[in-house]
Amino acid sequence: MSLTMYQASIPVFVRMLGNLSNILNKAIAHAEATQIDQAILINTRLAADMYPLSRQVQIATDMVKGCAARLAGIDVPSYEDNESTFTELQARIAKTVVFLQSISKEQINGSEKREITLKIRGNEMVFLGQSYLFNFVIPNFYFHITTTYAILRHNGVELGKMDYMGEPQTLDIKIL
């Protein structure tokens, strides 16, 4: 079977959100072990004019809920963007996964040329579905997950690349 818009989006997003959730679990464990207030990690930035960890997680989830809804041609779920604890960020990730899993292959497939209108920096931009997925959503999604990881690594949380990638055992591959 040849590649589809669904395969290029929903299962990949669900897998990476699982990895992001595991990364946050390690941050929680680190905060408990080192007696650091979780709020410090949540409000940490890599530069004064970059977003803090909480906003990185919010945008990562925004990207994929927006993508799934727009490619499917349904309303984008609205979140309040008021998460201030790891528990709340985990709940946001979990509800995003539930939303992604509610979208069927039939809703997403064939959306390569669907017109997607976004307002970015004051301009309305009309993407076609495939370019929206590959040139806007995917680079943004990985940017914000990687930046979350980078904030935590820079602050001493014991994470490795496999936490970001996910265990290969969970993929459809053979390990010899």
Next chain:
Amino acid sequence: MSLTMYQASIPVFVRMLGNLSNILNKAIAHAEATQIDQAILINTRLAADMYPLSRQVQIATDMVKGCAARLAGIDVPSYEDNESTFTELQARIAKTVVFLQSISKEQINGSEKREITLKIRGNEMVFLGQSYLFNFVIPNFYFHITTTYAILRHNGVELGKMDYMGEPQTLDIKIL
């Protein structure tokens, strides 16, 4: 036309390598303006046990030259991994773009189920082409570009998200 393995890989990689090259150009300009030795930026890490900037650029390019070659079923070009200046890193990016552009749609398309064997942490793993692209190459590629960006942002280089994303004017979109 429906999504293809070629569209999901080569043009996306070429575009992002152009953005990475622009990011390095801003790092060079920053080093010149602030009289910082370029080697300091090139050897900077976000954590003592993370790779420095030079290695981030090396791995980002490794990911996509490996991907293009393996999906096409040809030998992976071998690089010496000896870049120690921005000029050399830019040359590595440029030769990777030339290699990517030498691969035709016909070589990549239909590789969804091609078996790709990688040696990772001592284990041989056999991916199918589509899973290799979406669950291994793409997450790694964006990880190392984002980490390059993050190292530079953390060290005061004036970069914004649009440097990472690339100008929308270069995409096939309408701006209203």
